[in-house]
Amino acid sequence: MDNPVQTPISRPMSNDLIIVGGGLNGPALALAAAKAGFSVTIIDALPEDTRKDRDFDGRSYALALTSMRLLRQISVWEQIADHAQPMLEIKVTDGRAGEGPSPWMMHFDHAEIEEGPMGYLVEDRHLRRAFLDAMAAQPLITQVSGETVVSQTVRPNGVEVTLASGSTMSGKVLIGSDGRRSGTAERSGIGRTAWGYDQTAIVCAVAHEKPHSGIAHQFFMPNGPLAILPLTENRSSIVWSEETSRANMIAGLDDAGFLDALRPAFGSFLGEIALVGQRFTYPLGLSLADSFIADRVALVGDAAHGVHPIAGQGLNAGLRDVAALAQVLKEARARGEDIGGAQTLSRYQQWRRFDTATLAVATDTFNRLFSNDNPLLRAARDLGMGLVNKAPNLRRSFMREAAGLTGDLPDLMKR
Numbered sequence: 001m002d003n004p005v006q007t008p009i010s011r012p013m014s015n016d017l018i019i020v021g022g023g024l025n026g027p028a029l030a031l032a033a034a035k036a037g038f039s040v041t042i043i044d045a046l047p048e049d050t051r052k053d054r055d056f057d058g059r060s061y062a063l064a065l066t067s068m069r070l071l072r073q074i075s076v077w078e079q080i081a082d083h084a085q086p087m088l089e090i091k092v093t094d095g096r097a098g099e100g101p102s103p104w105m106m107h108f109d110h111a112e113i114e115e116g117p118m119g120y121l122v123e124d125r126h127l128r129r130a131f132l133d134a135m136a137a138q139p140l141i142t143q144v145s146g147e148t149v150v151s152q153t154v155r156p157n158g159v160e161v162t163l164a165s166g167s168t169m170s171g172k173v174l175i176g177s178d179g180r181r182s183g184t185a186e187r188s189g190i191g192r193t194a195w196g197y198d199q200t201a202i203v204c205a206v207a208h209e210k211p212h213s214g215i216a217h218q219f220f221m222p223n224g225p226l227a228i229l230p231l232t233e234n235r236s237s238i239v240w241s242e243e244t245s246r247a248n249m250i251a252g253l254d255d256a257g258f259l260d261a262l263r264p265a266f267g268s269f270l271g272e273i274a275l276v277g278q279r280f281t282y283p284l285g286l287s288l289a290d291s292f293i294a295d296r297v298a299l300v301g302d303a304a305h306g307v308h309p310i311a312g313q314g315l316n317a318g319l320r321d322v323a324a325l326a327q328v329l330k331e332a333r334a335r336g337e338d339i340g341g342a343q344t345l346s347r348y349q350q351w352r353r354f355d356t357a358t359l360a361v362a363t364d365t366f367n368r369l370f371s372n373d374n375p376l377l378r379a380a381r382d383l384g385m386g387l388v389n390k391a392p393n394l395r396r397s398f399m400r401e402a403a404g405l406t407g408d409l410p411d412l413m414k415r
Ligand SMILES: Cc1cc2nc3c(=O)[nH]c(=O)nc-3n(C[C@H](O)[C@H](O)[C@H](O)COP(=O)(O)OP(=O)(O)OC[C@H]3O[C@@H](n4cnc5c(N)ncnc54)[C@H](O)[C@@H]3O)c2cc1C
Pocket: 020, 021, 022, 023, 024, 025, 026, 043, 044, 045, 046, 060, 061, 062, 063, 147, 148, 149, 150, 177, 178, 179, 180, 183, 201, 203, 239, 282, 300, 301, 302, 303, 309, 312, 313, 314, 315, 316, 317, 318
């Protein structure tokens, strides 16, 4: 039986986990923890209807194969599988507007690895709805929507949070999945290293005349990358990063003007294009929490690390935090340990912090190297791409990385 979204009450509630943030990583953790038998209360500042976001708003994610496995394990994938577009090939090229792609390119074809497609493109609206429905069907999860957490107090055996409405709730461990400006991190005294790129991503979807054949394209343009990612039904998702002043100018154009600006970079390989849904802009930056844990607190997803979307890995990294933390908590309970204890949470931090710091550095370096029209750098990266393209082993390791198959995989991502 579905459990309805509950109105908070002023009596403190005792949960295993209190999760602040019901975006994407918070619900994934709630479901993974409930699957392991933990009781969870998840709180989000936005009303449920807003998060369900019924119309197509153009946003999509490239989910790695291992992220898909996690979603399958927590009974979310079955709801979105019919809307997911397998990513069969990736083509990476250097480009300049009006000139088309350079002849130097890297081409990755999933047929060269045995695990199947490197990932899937999933629209934000389907993913959010599937998370909310799966949580509603899980009796161990209580959802509190339209409520903001304003303070938290660490007690000897747990943490108590207070909502703007004055209600309080308690749990053995508090999870911050409240995004890049995580109040949970701030209230725990966790600082962060952060900087902006003076780049803004314009995100939208287009319908096109010709089929994309499941091929994702990444064009490295002088001011930032343009990703064209295949969606179902002859549509593609666009993530177009430009210098912020130019991005604002482009974002301010009407639909016809916007398409005129996009066409020279996009090219004509998919025939005529038309806008579907809305356009969004996201200022781009890097944000890495100085620690992923504090006394009885753990951070996951963008609250812990926010990276440049150049490699489409932000959510994938967050989902890996989720799978790792769920496993650490489950193993701690099996050993009779305190799930919010320092020893337990340190294991999570050891597992995830180095990997995500490496991802942050890699995406930062990649962006600086590729969002650049310096002729020497351009020649060097074209040569590099040509070399990678000629080396099957290197190509395969890039593909396994994109599929999320490398490193110490949490159990929920193994099959
Ligand atoms: C242009 C762009 C393209 C991207 N493409 C990809 C991609 O292809 N693949 C990929 O893997 N990743 C991608 N990403 C990254 C991905 O979007 C993020 O990593 C992901 O959305 C982060 O989710 P989250 O749940 O951690 O945080 P958020 O989505 O930021 O959610 C935080 C939630 O916390 C709630 N909240 C905050 N404070 C409080 C409070 N005090 N009380 C209650 N609730 C609170 C908010 O309401 C919000 O719902 C992209 C990012 C951008 C900008």
